[in-house]
Amino acid sequence: MINKVLIVEDSKTTRLILRRMLEKEAYAIYEAANGIEAINIFPKDKPDVVILDLNMPGMDGIQTINEIKKIDASIPVIVVTSQGDMSTAVETMKLGAYDFLVKPVEAGKLIVTVKRAIEKLYLQKEISSLHESVDKSLEWTLGSSNAMKKVIEQIKQVAQSDFSIIIQGETGTGKTFVANIIHNLSKRSNKPFIKIDLSAIPETLVESELFGYEKGAFTGAIVNKSGFLKIADGGTILIDELENLSPMVQSKLLSVVENMTIYPLGSKKPITVDVRIIAATNKDIKSNVIEKKFRDDLFYRLGEFIISLPPLRSRVEDIPFFAKKFIIDACSELNKGILDIDEDTIEILKRHTWPGNLRELKNVLRRAVLFSNEGRIKSEHLKFLIEDKEYISYNDLYPIMPLKDAISSLEKKLIMKALEIYNWNKTKVSAALQIDHKTLNTKIKEYQINNHGNNSQ
Numbered sequence: 001m002i003n004k005v006l007i008v009e010d011s012k013t014t015r016l017i018l019r020r021m022l023e024k025e026a027y028a029i030y031e032a033a034n035g036i037e038a039i040n041i042f043p044k045d046k047p048d049v050v051i052l053d054l055n056m057p058g059m060d061g062i063q064t065i066n067e068i069k070k071i072d073a074s075i076p077v078i079v080v081t082s083q084g085d086m087s088t089a090v091e092t093m094k095l096g097a098y099d100f101l102v103k104p105v106e107a108g109k110l111i112v113t114v115k116r117a118i119e120k121l122y123l124q125k126e127i128s129s130l131h132e133s134v135d136k137s138l139e140w141t142l143g144s145s146n147a148m149k150k151v152i153e154q155i156k157q158v159a160q161s162d163f164s165i166i167i168q169g170e171t172g173t174g175k176t177f178v179a180n181i182i183h184n185l186s187k188r189s190n191k192p193f194i195k196i197d198l199s200a201i202p203e204t205l206v207e208s209e210l211f212g213y214e215k216g217a218f219t220g221a222i223v224n225k226s227g228f229l230k231i232a233d234g235g236t237i238l239i240d241e242l243e244n245l246s247p248m249v250q251s252k253l254l255s256v257v258e259n260m261t262i263y264p265l266g267s268k269k270p271i272t273v274d275v276r277i278i279a280a281t282n283k284d285i286k287s288n289v290i291e292k293k294f295r296d297d298l299f300y301r302l303g304e305f306i307i308s309l310p311p312l313r314s315r316v317e318d319i320p321f322f323a324k325k326f327i328i329d330a331c332s333e334l335n336k337g338i339l340d341i342d343e344d345t346i347e348i349l350k351r352h353t354w355p356g357n358l359r360e361l362k363n364v365l366r367r368a369v370l371f372s373n374e375g376r377i378k379s380e381h382l383k384f385l386i387e388d389k390e391y392i393s394y395n396d397l398y399p400i401m402p403l404k405d406a407i408s409s410l411e412k413k414l415i416m417k418a419l420e421i422y423n424w425n426k427t428k429v430s431a432a433l434q435i436d437h438k439t440l441n442t443k444i445k446e447y448q449i450n451n452h453g454n455n456s457q
């Protein structure tokens, strides 16, 4: 591809000299005799680099560079200046000029500067298209609601570093899924990703599973065994259900995080490991710290970066996307042709509160795919799945009580649900509940409903 260079210079002779110098390098050269001409040519010919004289009649170099940056800030501008104009040249650098050359311009210097400017331009384009494609593929994987866009931004910020991370979120919101993505985006991606689920391991075994043991460390330890922290060496370990760590293991883990060494049970010889730790929890671990159930020093070490995954009911916009995705997955798993889903069925999915979040949605749709034989998923295929649950929870929630109390309790729950679903957008909540703003505010006060970190309107 031939690169284009635009020379902006009022002196015809200087334009010609610059042209001659650059022609040897097989660039396509465009010329403008002043700033206004340059601004007209710029969008049409789309140069890759601009060489700009500072001293021109009419629109001077400073004004021209300002205008060029308004059209396309990424295009490098090389300023050509006379010895006496150095301070203005420095000013243009502040405005985003790539470099400046002092007259008389030396051919070798000009060619190298133009070459470097073009290389930088391509590098920038490559980086930004890489960023765009990472953004897009993360949105295709995680959803594109505003809440998830924030999470995606955090994932991009932290993935490449070695920061320890705590991922918090209700059950089934995708904490393991996100931890896996962070590992895959990190420089550790070709090393192991190991998950240890603390709720699935008896407390007495957690220590040996994490740190390993030496032969003879306890009855039954007949061979040396590596712990998960050693197996994950070079990679990432996900410690799931962090809140279940016993105080003793918490203190051992703290020394791992601080010194990156582990002592297998029964051994006095430290083993050095290089592991990134991601911890996941569906509890508010900070309140465990306040209640002294979790060491604050370990919390601060592990939570160098905290990602909070929103529950599915607070990102209803993502439900159609995930519904379609899970249906396609289930169809291929169950060997069925791809099924479509009715709009009113999607509406039912949007209205459900999904206490089990993505895991529940995935399971409900998997069952719906199994039951459907008509090429589409209709409301009847999942209505009973969801309504059964709501019926059960309704019975559990409402034992016999004074009617007035039952009505108040139901009213409070409905308002809370609507506030959560609409992210505390009171205009939308009033519309959904068909009450006015003032009544809504009175009821929020009356029922002492708190806005947990959301923005109310």
Ligand SMILES: Nc1ncnc2c1ncn2[C@@H]1O[C@H](COP(=O)(O)OP(=O)(O)OP(=O)(O)O)[C@@H](O)[C@H]1O
Residues within 6 Å of the ligand: 141, 142, 143, 169, 170, 171, 172, 173, 174, 175, 176, 177, 178, 240, 280, 282, 358, 359, 362
């Ligand atoms: N973005 C996603 N795309 C597809 N499937 C997903 C996504 N996020 C989560 N899932 C699926 O939802 C289910 C629950 O996800 P995951 O296990 O990551 O949640 P979790 O928050 O770690 O759950 P728990 O709190 O129970 O440990 C899994 O089957 C997972 O594959």
